[in-house]
Each structure stands twice: as structure tokens, then as C-alpha cells.
Amino acid sequence: MAYRFVRARPKRDRLPDLRERLDSGDIEAMDPFGRAMTRSLERARFDPDTGEAVWVEEDYCSPPLAMEREVLDDYFESLTVVEENVDESAGWAQIEDLPRLWERAASL
Template sequence: MAHYLVRARLRPELAEELREKLRRREFLALKPFGQALTHALEGARRDPATGEAVWEEEDYCTPPLAMERAAVLDRYFLDLRVERVEEGEGFRRIAHLPSLWEPPDR
């Protein structure tokens, strides 16, 4: 299993839809990645410097996140990029960033 730090632009017009699906835990049933995807997106952060969503996710696919992209990510995000990291490293690197799900400071 590999871990990735993921960066992408959340489609603003679909942000509330994604938030609601996460709230209802709709992705949990997606096999084999639903639990990991749900956990990762619930903990997603917003990088104020770039406006991007950023999170750590575990994955088994080649290319990375292929199944997740086809099922969920490509609907809600643009310009998705991944960087391989050690487990937990991605979360440590983004822990100081605000939650993706909190409104940005104005």
C-alpha cells in the first residue's frame, strides 16, 4: 500500500454536494476504497496560499487513485496531483492548514 499527499482544486459549484455526501457517509460502501476515501476527504485541508484542497490518502492503484478518480474525485476536483509520502507524513505536513470544510477567513 502507498500513501499520497493529494492536491486538487475543489469545484466550487459542487462543494456543498460533496460535503453533504460525506455527511451522509455515502462513499463508505464503495469497495475497496470507500472507507479510506471518506476518511481522507473528511480530513481534507485548504491551502490558503493556493486555494487548493489537500489531503493524504492511501491507495493500491496504478496509476494512483485511479478507482477513486473514476468513482468520485474527477466529479468534484480539477487538476488533481499526487506526491508519494510515508504513512502519516502528508497529514503532518498539512495539520496546520484550515479544514476544507470551514469557510475561509475574509
């Protein structure tokens, strides 16, 4: 499996819609990437130093996140794949001390 370490600036006014789509299962139902994207976005963190959401995304596209961007570009700006082939556990460990994105989303 390929995992990408991702950073992106949330479009604050769009986060409630993203939350609704995650909760309703709309994104999870998207084939082939919906389940992995939902898991990643549910676990996403917020970096208060940069104002970015950060997460590890399972992805097999070339270029990275090619299919996922049809969703991600609606909710995030300046999306950057920081590391294309990160170990999933190590990637999440890098950001485990940051606050969860969804805990911070209401105050953004």
C-alpha cells in the same frame, strides 16, 4: 500500505454535494476505496495560498488514484499526486497548520 499526497482545486459549486455524500455514507459504502476516501476527505485541508484542497489518500492503484478518480473528478480539478509514496503521518504533519477544508468550504 501506500499513501499519496494529493492537491486539487475544489469545484466550489460541487462541494455541498460532496459534503452530503460524505455525511450520508454514500462514498464510504463504495468498495474497495470508500472508507479510506471518506477518512481522507474528512481530514482534508485548504491551502489559502493556492486555493487547493490537500490531503493524504490511502491508495493501491496503478496509476495512482485510478479508481478514486471516478468520484474525485466530480468535485475537484487539476488533481495532482504530489508524492506517490508518502508516510501517512508525515504527510498529514505537513499540512496540519492549514485550515480544514470543510471549515473553509462555506466561504469558497
